[in-house]
Every structure is written in structure tokens, then in C-alpha cells.
Amino acid sequence: MKNLSAQKEQLGQVIRLSIPAVLAQISSIIMQYIDAAMAGSLGAKATAAIGLVSSTTWLFGGLCMASATGFSVQVAQLIGAGQEKGARKVLRQALLCTLLFGVTLSAIGIGISHALPLWLGGEPEVCKNSSRYFLIYACALPAIQMRHTAGNMLQCSGDMRTPSQLNILMCVQDVIFNSLFIFPTRQISLSGMHITIPGAGLGVAGAALGTAMAEFVTAILMLYAVCFRSASLQLEWHGTWHLEKKCLKTSFQLALPMALEHTILCGAQITGTRIVAPLGTVSVAANSLGVTAESLCYMPGYGIGAAATTLVGQSIGAGEEKLAKDYARLSVFLGIAIMTCTGGLMYLGAPWMFSLLTPDPAIRILGTKVLRIEAFAEPMFAASIVAAGALRGAGDTLIPSIMNLASMWGVRITLSLFMAPRLGLAGVWIAMCLELCVRGVLFLIRLFRGKWLKERLV
Secondary structure (H helix, E strand, O other): HHHHHHHHHHHHHHHHHHHHHHHHHHHHHHHHHHHHHHHHHHHHHHHHHHHHHHHHHHHHHHHHHHHHHHHHHHHHHHOOOOHHHHHHHHHHHHHHHHHHHHHHHHHHHHOOOOOHHHOOOOOOOHHHHHHHHOOOOHHHHHHHHHHHHHHHHHHOOOOOHHHHHHHHHHHHHHHHHHHOOOEEEEEEEEOOOEEEEEEEOOOHHHHHHHHHHHHHHHHHHHHHHHHHHHOOOOOOOOOOOOOOHHHHHHHHHHHHHHHHHHHHHHHHHHHHHHHHHHOHHHHHHHHHHHHHHHHHHHHHHHHHHHHHHHHHHHHHHHOOHHHHHHHHHHHEEEEEEHHHHHHHHHHHHHHHHHHOOOHHHHHHHHHHHHHHHHHHHHHHHHHHHHHHHHHHHHOOHHHHHHHHHHHHHHHHHHHHHHHHHOOOOOHHHHHHHHHHHHHHHHHHHHHHOHHHHOOOOO
């Protein structure tokens, strides 16, 4: 009876931390829906222009997340061990190092922006807009990096509410900025009144610019929250900004496997884009919008995974290995339950979701077809997402990275190369569905074996 009561309390803690993170993840996906719907209203070529470089934007965004995680997991374990002063030292070093990393990524992105769409095999009519979109995205990378760093620090300190609220606010900003930058000045009628709405008429470039502006504003607010308002991490004026070898080494050991994993995973996604590109503009657009539509289904998993990182990290820091294991397993079961439900809803609501994203009937039909294929993978996808978050909290990043790479390249890309010429885009998504199921099984095996419990950073 006592054990059951403890499990209920632990599950309640997982849910309390997960809800703000889930809402934040959903809000970020709503922002992607807004971008896709607004740009999609300009036609299939505009959607394809954004979709062509989407894998590369995920690559750069994932590298930002990896560099932030290398420091934030240390903060979670230090706070769990009651060492708040040490956590603030890590925060200072994180701000310096990740800002430099974000600026470096930005310079690389700007440098490749012109040639990137051509490398990806884009059709000539979409390459120009695609290049402009990625150039603007690259300019915003320092802000994206600092938003990730500050947000991760707040989450790992146990404050899930503040970053969630700020990410939701970013969605609101994105709507406002997009409406100003994508469309030209126009008039609308409201209760017999004619209202003029200003606009820059920048099209696809306007979608990137609107998102970039929202990122910059949110990054400033997130940094203010962690540096001046956080109960655990508020910086003191007399604190040192000296870089410490142990902190940097630990961060590197955590971040490098994640960065390499994400690079190779996104390399696989870029390879997937090249596999899809010869199938035509409709397939490229349907593939891009399908990924956006599916993300609303799996983002709750990432929110629960973020909560698992915090709870497992703090439990490991406090020396409570059994508690860390309990939190990890409860989080995974919760993620599977929720994403099984959202997968069912996605299957039923696929036509409606695509009706929101594009007016093109050909894209709607093909997109609905592939989205329904993917719905069957959601339970095992949940297992991999949440288990990865739990393992990350313990500092276990190398083996999960290897499992992700083996699954992506050994299953998804191999099957996609075989099935795309025979089944078209549907074949690519069948390969994706099978790969996600394999990945989920691998992560469950890793989680339940329990070797990750021996990891400790502080």
C-alpha cells in the first residue's frame, strides 16, 4: 500500500512537471503550423521551398540543443545535490560557451545558404526562396542558441512554468510578425468597417523573418528569467566567469555524442529529402507538411522527456538511484499512453489537419495517406523520446546516440532507398514507421537493463 502511494506521488510529480513542458512543445508546433499555413497559402512552391531546407534547420537547431544540454544536465544534478553555487558557476560558463557556439553556427549557415538548396537537389523554381529562407534562419541562430540554453537551465532547475509561458508567447509573436512580413498591405472588413493591415509582402522570406524576430525577443526574455529571476540560478554580481576545465570537459562529453548523433541523424534526414526530391514538388511539399502535422502528435513526448531529464538528473545528483529508475519508468509509460491516444487522433484527423496547412488538393490527399501510415509508430516513438530524456538526465548520452544512428541508417534510409522507387512517398513513410518501432524497442531494452544508473556527473 505504501509502495502504491509512493508511485502515485511520483506519477503526480511527473505529470506536474510535464504539463508546462508539453504545453510549451505544443505551442512550438502550433508556431510551425502557423508558418506552414501562412506560407502554404502562397502555393505549393512556397511550401516546397521551406520543406527543402527543413532537415538542415533541424540539424542546426539540434546542435544548439546539444550544446545547451551538455551544461544543463550538470545543473540538474548539482541542484539535486544541494550545490546551487556550483550550478550558478556552470550557468555562467554555459552562457559564454554556447553564445560563441551559436555565433559560429550562424557564420557557417550564412556561408552555405546560397548553395544549400542546390546541394539538396531542389527544383530551380524553389531554390531562390529556399536560399533566402535559410539565410534569415542562420542569422537568428545566436538567439535560438540562447533561448535553448536559458530554457534548458530553467527546466533543469525545476522551473518548467517560465520557459513554457515564454515559448507560448513566442507563438503569439510569430503570428503577429508573420502577418506583417509575409503578406502585402491589405484591407479587411470587420462589422462594416474597412481596416488596413500593413505588410511587407516578403512571402517565404517573410515567414523566416517573422520567426527570427520572435526568437530574438523570446531569447532576451528567457535570459532575463534565468539570470535575474530564477530562485536557484539567479546570478550574483560578485560571481566569477572563469572557465573551469572540469565543467567544460563534462559538457563536452555529454554534448559531443548528442551533437554527432544529431548531425548524422539529420544527415540521414537530408538524405531522405534527396530521396523524396525526385518524386516532384507535390511529394516534397506533402512530406514537409506531413512532418509538421505529425509533430503535434509527438511533441507531448518531448515535454514528458524534458520532465524526465529534470527528475532523473536531480535524483541521481541526490544519490537516489531507485527514485531515478522509478521516475524514468513512470515517465516512459505516461509518454506511451499519451502518444498512443494522439496517434489515434492523428489517424482520424489527418484530412482535417492537412486542410489547415494547404489549399492544394493533391498535397492534401498524399499528405493524409502518409500521415496515417505514421500513426501506427507513435507508441514506440514515445518510448524512444521519453527514455532518451530520462537517460540524458543520468548523463547517459553515448549509447543512446549509437542506437539512434544504427536505427536511422540501418533501417530507415536502407528501406527508403528500396521502397521510394516502388511506392513513392508512401514507401518512404512506411520505412520511417518501421524504423521508429525498432528504435523504441532498443530504448526500452536500454532503460530496463538499468546500466545507466551508474552514471554520475557531480
